[in-house]
Amino acid sequence: MNWFSLFLAQMTQLASNKGVLYSVIAALLVPIVYGGILLSPDWGPYDNLSNLPVAVVNNDKGAMSGDEALNVGEDLVADLKKSNDLGWKFVDSEEAEKD
Incomplete structure (x- = not known):
């Protein structure tokens, strides 16, 4: 088995368990949203x-x-x-x- 088929097997197994899938998605989205809010290019602390x-x-x-x-x-x-x-x-x- 190559790495891609192993990856697909793991993703299929992950998708079958909805609770784990939602936890993984939340764990990935929280830092992205947090970083987007804090590092937004519109937020210029020295502009005002x-x-x-x-x-x-x-x-x-x-x-x-x-x-x-x-x-x-x-x-x-x-x-x-x-x-x-x-x-x-x-x-x-x-x-x-x-x-």
């Missing part, structure tokens, strides 16, 4: 990050370095306002405490 609200509170008072004023907080807020990567919301401390 601009809709993710992120509150930014700047409590930086600045500092002096020699004769130079440093306002790192203001510089950071200015850079974030130019960026549309996330849904930046610039609020004060009181408003941030409410939400």
Whole structure:
């Protein structure tokens, strides 16, 4: 007997027992469906990050370095306002405490 006839004999025997056949089909379909849902090409987690609200509170008072004023907080807020990567919301401390 060659491998193909052995395979057909096993499949015929499997098809005669409906409970085993349904179990094998379910065991094969569950990972396929699970993978299809999770790895769907339409699911782009980074496509909608601009809709993710992120509150930014700047409590930086600045500092002096020699004769130079440093306002790192203001510089950071200015850079974030130019960026549309996330849904930046610039609020004060009181408003941030409410939400």
